[in-house]
Amino acid sequence: MSVRKRTLPISGGSCRASVSDAGLFIGVSQKRPTILAHEDTRLYTAFTVLELLVVITIIVILAGLILATTGYVEKKGARSRAESEIAGISAAMESYKADNGIYPRSTDTDTLNAQTPASPCTYRAASLYLYKQLSGDTNANFQPPTGAKSYFTFKRNMLGTSSSTTSTTDACGNTLTPTAVSYVRDPFGNIYGYSTIQAATGTTTAGYNPTFDLWSTAGTTSGSATDVAQWVKNW
Numbered sequence: 001m002s003v004r005k006r007t008l009p010i011s012g013g014s015c016r017a018s019v020s021d022a023g024l025f026i027g028v029s030q031k032r033p034t035i036l037a038h039e040d041t042r043l044y045t046a047f048t049v050l051e052l053l054v055v056i057t058i059i060v061i062l063a064g065l066i067l068a069t070t071g072y073v074e075k076k077g078a079r080s081r082a083e084s085e086i087a088g089i090s091a092a093m094e095s096y097k098a099d100n101g102i103y104p105r106s107t108d109t110d111t112l113n114a115q116t117p118a119s120p121c122t123y124r125a126a127s128l129y130l131y132k133q134l135s136g137d138t139n140a141n142f143q144p145p146t147g148a149k150s151y152f153t154f155k156r157n158m159l160g161t162s163s164s165t166t167s168t169t170d171a172c173g174n175t176l177t178p179t180a181v182s183y184v185r186d187p188f189g190n191i192y193g194y195s196t197i198q199a200a201t202g203t204t205t206a207g208y209n210p211t212f213d214l215w216s217t218a219g220t221t222s223g224s225a226t227d228v229a230q231w232v233k234n235w
Helices: 037-045 049-100 107-111 120-135 197-201
Strands: 005-009 015-020 025-030 193-195 213-216
Touching (some): 049 120, 107 120, 107 197, 120 193
Antiparallel strands (some): 005 015, 015 025, 193 213
């Protein structure tokens, strides 16, 4: 005997019942609910507050590492440049001595003592004298007298002068103009130290070299023993 089925909807849901012509109950089928695509997407693309905090923390740490590395590289580059400049100036000093019999000396260079803790701001007069003697620009106005001999060519960024068309004031309170030189500047922005005190006094308790002392404070400013250990110097 063949049996025909009839499908009857059941109120209150998505279920359907199958009943045969003979009145026999065959079964109930139920449709699976359909999840909309946009609902599923929202479920998997949302970030929790904790996840956002983790991402922000990682970004902050990486930024700190980059800044620290940049500062280290810049300082290392400045030290290398200071070493090169001191070597170049020292070579020029030998040429000066060959022509004049002595290294550049003045009252200012004979009294400046590298062993005495002091701010680089106190180096100005001695540093300016060094510039005048090695550059031949005795008026420190970028206009050497006719016939003046130059032993060293100072780049503009090595000089205490205004980089703009107007006057400026440096960290030491010196007024800098674009047409005059105030001192020789190291790569850290401080004044180079130059001393001939040991040659003047003949004693080893002042200065470090019997010829001349030439140094950069490498960005330090107090002249303490800790600072001196960081200096770039010719002794």
